[in-house]
Amino acid sequence: MNKKVVVFGATGNLGAPVSVKLKNDGYDVVAVGGRKDDHGFFKEKGMSYYSVNIKDKDSFGVLDDIGDVYAVCHFAGSLPSRYAYDPQDLIESITVGTLNVLLFMRKHNCKKIIFPQSPYDLAEYFDGFKNGGKLGPDLRRGFPLTGDHSIYAIAKNAAVDLIEHCHAAYGFQRFILRFFTIYEYHPNPYHYANFKRRMMPFRMLMDRAMKGLPIEIWGDCKKKKEMVYIKDFVQLVSNCVASDLEGGTYNVGNGWQVSLEEQILGIIEVFSPKDNPSPVTYVKDKPDPLENAFDATKTFEELHWKPRYSYLDQLRDFKKEMAENPFEKLWGKPEDYHLEDAR
Numbered sequence: 001m002n003k004k005v006v007v008f009g010a011t012g013n014l015g016a017p018v019s020v021k022l023k024n025d026g027y028d029v030v031a032v033g034g035r036k037d038d039h040g041f042f043k044e045k046g047m048s049y050y051s052v053n054i055k056d057k058d059s060f061g062v063l064d065d066i067g068d069v070y071a072v073c074h075f076a077g078s079l080p081s082r083y084a085y086d087p088q089d090l091i092e093s094i095t096v097g098t099l100n101v102l103l104f105m106r107k108h109n110c111k112k113i114i115f116p117q118s119p120y121d122l123a124e125y126f127d128g129f130k131n132g133g134k135l136g137p138d139l140r141r142g143f144p145l146t147g148d149h150s151i152y153a154i155a156k157n158a159a160v161d162l163i164e165h166c167h168a169a170y171g172f173q174r175f176i177l178r179f180f181t182i183y184e185y186h187p188n189p190y191h192y193a194n195f196k197r198r199m200m201p202f203r204m205l206m207d208r209a210m211k212g213l214p215i216e217i218w219g220d221c222k223k224k225k226e227m228v229y230i231k232d233f234v235q236l237v238s239n240c241v242a243s244d245l246e247g248g249t250y251n252v253g254n255g256w257q258v259s260l261e262e263q264i265l266g267i268i269e270v271f272s273p274k275d276n277p278s279p280v281t282y283v284k285d286k287p288d289p290l291e292n293a294f295d296a297t298k299t300f301e302e303l304h305w306k307p308r309y310s311y312l313d314q315l316r317d318f319k320k321e322m323a324e325n326p327f328e329k330l331w332g333k334p335e336d337y338h339l340e341d342a343r
Contacts, residue, residue, distance in 0.1 A: 001028070002026055002027055002028040003027055003028065003070035003071070004027070004028045004029075004030060004066070004067065004068065004069050004070050005022050005027045005028070005029050005030070005069070005070060005071045005072070005073060005241060006029075006030045006032060006063075006066070006069050006071075006072050006073070006104075006108075006110075007019045007022070007029060007030070007031055007032065007072075007073045007075065008032045008033075008052075008054060008072065008073070008074045008075060008076040008101055009032075009033060009034075009054075009074070009075035009076030009077065010031035010032055010033045010042070010049070010075075011031075011033035011034070011035050011038060011330050012033070012075055012076070013182075013184065013186055014075045014116065014182060014230075014233070015031075015033070015073070015075040015076070016041075016327050016330055016331075017184065017230050017231075017233075017234050017327075018073055018075065018234050018237050019031050019042070019045075019047060020045060020234075021234035021235070021237070021238055022073070022237070022238060022241065023045060023046060023047055025238050027070075027241070029047045030047070030048055030050065030063075030066055030069075031047050031048065031049045031050070032049075032050050032051075032052050032063070032076075033049070033050075033051065033052070033076075034051065034052070034053060034054065034076070035051060036051050037051075038329070038330060039329045039330065040329065041327070041329040041330045044329070050062050050063055054076045054077070054093060054097035054100060054101070055092040055093055055096055055097055055100070056100075057100050057103065060100060060103075060104050063104065063108075066108070067108070068108055068109045068110070069105065069108040069109065069110035070110065070112065070241075071110065071112040071113070071114065071241045072101060072104075072105055072110055072112065072113045072114070073113075073114045073237060073241070074098065074101050074113055074114065074115045075116060076093070076097055076101075077090075077093045077094040077097055077098070077155075077159075078090050078093040078094065079152070080148045080149055080151075080152045080192060087151040090151045090152050090155045091151065091154075091155050091158075093155075094152070094155035094156055094158075094159050095155045095158040095159050095162070097159075098115070098158075098159035098162055098163065099162055101113070102162060102163065102166050102172075105166075105172070106166075106170065111170065111171055111172045111173060112172065112173040112174075112175075112241070113163060113166075113172060113173070113174050113175070114175045114177065114237055114240045114241065115159070115160070115163060115174065115175070115176050115177070116176075116177050116178075116179070117156055117160060117176050117177065117178040117179075117249065118149070118152070118153065118156060118178065118179075118180075119135065119178060119179075119180055119292070134293040134294060134295040135251065135292070135293065135294050135295065136251075136295045137178070137248070137249050137250055137251045137294075137295065137296075137298045137299070138248075138249060141157055141160075143157060147194075148192065148193070148194055148195050160176055160249075163176065167246070167247075173243070173245065173246055173247045174246075174247045174248070175240040175243070175247040175248075175250060175303075176247070176248065176249040176250065177236065177237070177240070177250055177252050178249060178250065178251050178252060178294075179226070179228060179233070179251075179252035179253075179294075180225065180226050180228075180292055180294075181226075181227075181228070182228055182229070182230050182233045182252075183202070183227055183228065183229050183230065183314060183318070184229070184230035184318070184321070185318050185321035185322050185325075186327075186331060187325060187328070187331050187332055187333055187334045187336065187337060188331070188332075188334075188336075188337040189203035189204075189207075189334070189337070190337060190339060197339065198339070199339070202263070202267070205263075205264060205267050206267055206271050208278060209267050209268050209270075209271040209272045209277075209278045210271045210272065210273075211278075212272055212273055212276035212277065212278055213278055214278060214279050214280075214281060215264055215268065215278045215279070215280055215281075216280075216281050216282075216283045216286070217260060217261055217264050217280055217281070217282050217283065218260070218283050218284075218286035218287060218288070218289065219260075219283075219284065219286050219287050219288035219289055220260075220284075220288045220289070221259060221260045221261035221264075221282065221289070222259050222260075222261065223259060223260060223288055223289050223290075223291040224257035224258055224259045224260075224262075224291060224293065225257055225258065225289070225290050225291055225292045225293070226252075226253050226254060226257055226258075226292055226293060226294060227254070227257070227258045227263070227311060227314065228252055228253065228254055228307065229307070229309040229313075229314040229317070231309060231317065232254075232307035232308060232309050233252065235305065236252060236299070236303065236305045239303045239304060239305050240303060243302075243303060245302060245303075248298075250296075250298060250299040250302070250303060251294035251295060251296045251298070251299055252294070252296065252299065253293065253294030253295070253296035253299070254296070254307045255296055255300065255306075255307070257292075257293050258311045260289040262311065263311075264280065265280070266311055266312055266315055267315060268280070269312070269315075270312065270315040270316055270319055271315070271319065
């Protein structure tokens with residue numbers, strides 16, 4: 001019998017691709033999401049789907065008969081970038097939700113969990129990212145005192161503390177995966193930033209490039225950041241599920257970063273019409289771009305993982321996914337999303 005893996009948050013940006021990957025890798029995947037209806041997506045792919053309110057312990061009762069579970073991939077919980085800011089929902093869906101997942105695991109004899117974490121939990125990140133430096137996997141945790149990610153980081157830290165408690169008290173294997181952004185196509189190009197809903201910057205650049213419109217490159221365009229692709233990330237999750245290690249915290253980075261100049265020129269190369277590429281203007285007196293980098297040596301060595309998608313490979317595959325929309329049954333079409341919508 002194939003090993004059973006339960007994916008919480010299975011209808012979300014990460015949970016859906018993770019579920020499909022694990023099913024393709026031969027696991028018996030049970031998909032769990034907050035939506036009442038998955039529109040037949042998981043059944044079509046040979047998986048069962050259950051609707052669970054992760055904030056409600058009693059809601060987990062629909063899973064009582066699934067038997068023993070080998071591993072849990074816990075990608076449920078609200079995101080400040082996806083929904084209007086709600087501190088209570090962040091605490092309940094992330095911290096209380098994680099406690100409920102851990103109680104579920106004990107009930108179903110499961111001792112392995114994969115959980116996503118954000119660099120917003122790092123005190124060093126908010127003390128100031130040093131130019132040219134890399135964030136290690138075992139740095140002191142903290143949280144920003146202000147801003148739209150403050151409560152989110154507090155809730156995530158508390159969730160990780162609960163997981164670490166279960167590791168120490170019950171021998172749980174835990175794989176805490178810390179990353180900045182996992183890049184993937186979704187028909188919804190909008191997010192919340194600083195409490196306002198707007199188009200994601202990289203989607204705005206793609207949109208302008210497809211129309212051949214001018215694009216400005218701001219500030220110090222040589223500054224670089226991590227750009228990890230979804231199809232590399234799901235392979236890492238699969239490696240975690242298969243691992244016999246006790247686990248720990250692992251940085252999700254490529255081992256290389258992409259400068260702002262490389263990002264924009266790559267987008268123009270892949271998305272602009274060949275006969276009408278977007279013209280570029282360098283505007284150095286504008287703010288510098290975000291810069292970040294992880295030391296992912298521990299991830300590469302312990303989890304035997306190495307990303308295979310170059311930056312241009314990511315863009316080409318993104319364009320392909322944009323045309324095919326493989327998760328349309330779950331996520332809908334681009335025309336279903338509008339900037340003026342509340343969510």
